[in-house]
Amino acid sequence: KSFNLSTNQFADLHDEEFKALLTNGQKKEHSLWTTTETLFRYDNVTKIPASMDWRKRGVVTPIKDQGKCCELVPLSEQELVDFVKGESEGCYGGYVEDAFKFITKKGRIESETHYPYKGVNNTCKVKKETHGVAQIKGYKKVPSKSENALLKAVANQLVSVSVKAKDSAFQFYSSGIFTGKCGTDTDHRVALASYGESGDGTKYWLAKNSWGTEWGEKGYIRIK
DSSP states (O other): OOEEEOOOTTTTSOHHHHHHHHTTTTOOOOGGGGSOOSOOTTTTOOOOOSOEEGGGGTOOOOOOBOTTOOOOOSSOHHHHHHHOOTTOOGGGOOOHHHHHHHHHHHSOEEOTTTSOOOSSOOOOOOOSSOOEEEOOSOOOOOOTTOHHHHHHHHTTSOEEEEEOOSSHHHHTEEEEEEOOOOOSOOOEEEEEEEEEEOTTSOEEEEEEOSBOTTSTBTTEEEEO
16 A cells, blocks of 8 residues: 555544544435536636646644534534524534535635634624625536546646545554545545646546544545
């Protein structure tokens, strides 16, 4: 194998405890995200850099630890935990499209400073004065089963992807290029922050996780 495992903050948990702590065993990927996207915005991209690292562009936030809360994204995660409803259930897990829809409808998302992360379900804090620092006009899916399409997307921006976290290899990953089992039964979201090639020529994706810096390569995982 090309990756290493080691004891970490999850080492003293039974399998069921780990599943409950980090995924709560409730939310699996919505079928919407497995359909074929007909209007992929990067279809006509022809020049793709050999490597890309968005951390060097200053657009990747620091690694955080979601703790017992399974709803964590950049900017004010707590605002999404408190406000996003639909099929999402705050700290009990949710769907990324619900978060995207909320930000699109509201028009902005608060900063971490003005709506700090607590890691628990709170009531919505509606204030007359807001400090929205980022906005999105919409979102698109990357066509499924197309690594080339994903490559084009990550060459142009960070991409939210789903992985199977309820796996001991993923749980205790510490370094190297992950070559664990793949599957469609995904349960956890990470952000692809870069891609590249190792010294021996192995190509990889670099994913940003939300389990703190003690996990993986300072909070990141390289995936073949």
